[in-house]
Structure formats: structure tokens, C-alpha cells
Amino acid sequence: MENKVLAVAAGYEITEKDLNAIISRYPQEQRGALQSEEKKKQLVEQLISFELMNKFGKEIQLDKTQEYKDAMENISKEVITSMAINKVLSDVTITDEEVKKYYEDNKEAFGQPxxxxxxxxxxxxxxxxxxxxxxxxxxxxxxxxxxxxxxxxxxxxxxxxxxxxxxxxxxxxxxxxxxxxxxxxxxxxxxxxxxxxxxxxxxxxxASIKSFEEVKDSVLDNLIKENQHKKYDQILKELEAKYGVERK
Missing domain, CATH: 3.10.50.40 (Chitinase A; domain 3)
Structure with a gap:
């Protein structure tokens, strides 16, 4: 698919892909309002402003300052931490059998008065x-x-x-x-x-009990979250033992 160039600012090409990336950061319910040509033009202007200020920042060598280096270190730490958490939690899976068993063992929780x-x-x-x-x-x-x-x-x-x-x-x-x-x-x-x-x-x-099909998705979500919490707590204990923690 052609990635149409929408503008060139400070030598950098701003494309439809860049514009769509900006739109995707908005909540789903707001994205429809950003599809008009007028709104898209406003977003492109924001991207142009961003590139111009970025170019200016490099020109005055802000990327050589200690403040920049400290900020990048903090950002790097946040990204690595987030990726590590996602890695740990992505290993948590729940089978259909586990979901069904939870439903059967806790039917009273799905009662309708x-x-x-x-x-x-x-x-x-x-x-x-x-x-x-x-x-x-x-x-x-x-x-x-x-x-x-x-x-x-x-x-x-x-x-x-x-x-x-x-x-x-x-x-x-x-x-x-x-x-x-x-x-x-x-x-x-x-x-x-x-x-x-x-x-x-x-x-x-x-009074009635909701059917398995009615509650299957919510049970699955709850079990995943519950097991993710357990896995997270377990990993933290293991890491604390491995790397050490001193609370003062």
C-alpha cells in the first residue's frame, strides 16, 4: 500500500502512516471525529510543528546535554520495565477446561435473583x-x-x-x-x-443461573487477571531473592 507523503518539514517526510499512528493513540470513541479532512489537516500541522521543534532542538544540541541523557535513561528504564512485565504476564494462559471448571465450581456466583x-x-x-x-x-x-x-x-x-x-x-x-x-x-x-x-x-x-456461554468471556478475563497477579507476585519474590532488596 502506498504510504503517501503529506508534508516535508525540516527535510523529514510526514506520511499517512505517521498520521494514522497519531490517530491510533486516541481512544476508539474519538477516532471517528478525526477522520474529516479538516481534523486531519490539524493533525498534520501538529506533526509539522513536532518535526520543526525536533530539528531546532538538535541544532542547539539539546541531545548533548545531561538533562537529555538523564531523560533518555529514565525512558529506557520505563520501556525495559514495561517490556519485562509484558513478557512475564504473556506467559499466563487459561484453558477452556479451566474456565469450565471454575464455572461449575462457582455456579452460585452467577445466579440471577x-x-x-x-x-x-x-x-x-x-x-x-x-x-x-x-x-x-x-x-x-x-x-x-x-x-x-x-x-x-x-x-x-x-x-x-x-x-x-x-x-x-x-x-x-x-x-x-x-x-x-x-x-x-x-x-x-x-x-x-x-x-x-x-x-x-x-x-x-x-431465580436462575446464567449459562456458561453467557459468562464464559468474563470468567476467562477474571481468571487471566487473577493468575497474572499471582505470577507477578511470584516473580517479584524470586527477583528479590536473586537481586536483593534492602528496605530502610
Missing amino acids: ATVSARHILVETEEEANKAREEILSGKISFGDAAMKYSTCPSNQQGGNLGEFSKGMMVPEFEEAAFTSEIGKVTEPVKTQFGYHLVLVDAKNE
Whole structure:
């Protein structure tokens, strides 16, 4: 593939490969915005500025200074250290059998709790709750319209919809009513610290375990990270014994 020259600065050719290398350093979600001709021109100008300043720095012999030598030594140390860590961690591998075994041994960790999807109407008194319930049961008004008419909860604008929730997310009295009542049946008034509720359960989902295929990738990632930490700690202990460390 042709590596098109985009500019020449201080005798150095700036190519499409250089431009793409700059773009690749940005986060994935930002790269699309850098594909316009205007943005590319701005990046090329940055590369030109870089080459001009680099040329100037060499002309005034900054590369001969002790500051430069110290900086290069630090950079070299960082690069070698990073490469050494990558070398150590790259040796860590996890087999499909290990992933499967971890899943089978820890199935309970991949459990999905039982949930219900419900709506409610919240009022201050039991009398108000019974009045709203009678209107709903008689067919005078729908539950959603009754919620908008009577409920003091902000969910009234969504017809009392609370969405899906599991145990432990609601106050005990409300939770008990939601999980024990029949789907589609308006409960008797339920008293809580907030007032009186009418509850209508739209759906129930039994507790379940996520399938192996659903969690395989996340299990693999976690096992790799866990084993990498172990390998890293092990290597550090070996290196400490080999090279010596004196903590003061």
C-alpha cells in the first residue's frame, strides 16, 4: 500500500502512516471525529510543528546535554520495565477446561435473583387506598389512570410503574406483597412507613443461573487477571531473592 507523503518539514517526510499512528493513540470513541479532512489537516500541522521543534532542538544540541541523557535513561528504564512485565504476564494462559471448571465450581456466583415487575399507587390513608381499589375493580378506571389520579409517588406519571426489582430493594411490607401476590391482581392496601400502597404485579421472573456461554468471556478475563497477579507476585519474590532488596 502506498504510504503517501503529506508534508516535508525540516527535510523529514510526514506520511499517512505517521498520521494514522497519531490517530491510533486516541481512544476508539474519538477516532471517528478525526477522520474529516479538516481534523486531519490539524493533525498534520501538529506533526509539522513536532518535526520543526525536533530539528531546532538538535541544532542547539539539546541531545548533548545531561538533562537529555538523564531523560533518555529514565525512558529506557520505563520501556525495559514495561517490556519485562509484558513478557512475564504473556506467559499466563487459561484453558477452556479451566474456565469450565471454575464455572461449575462457582455456579452460585452467577445466579440471577428472582424479580418482579410491578406498579403501585401510594396514598396517605387506608380509606383513600380502598376507594381507588374499588374504582379499579369496578372498571371505572384503569390502574395506570388511578395512579395518575391518586398516587403521591413520583411514579404516578408513569402509571405507577416501578419497573423490575429483586428482594432487598423495597421496604419489607411492600416487598412481601409484591412477591406473594398473583400477577394481574390488585392487592389489598399495604401499609408501609410511606403510607398505603395498592400493588399490581405485571410479571415475575424466577431465580436462575446464567449459562456458561453467557459468562464464559468474563470468567476467562477474571481468571487471566487473577493468575497474572499471582505470577507477578511470584516473580517479584524470586527477583528479590536473586537481586536483593534492602528496605530502610
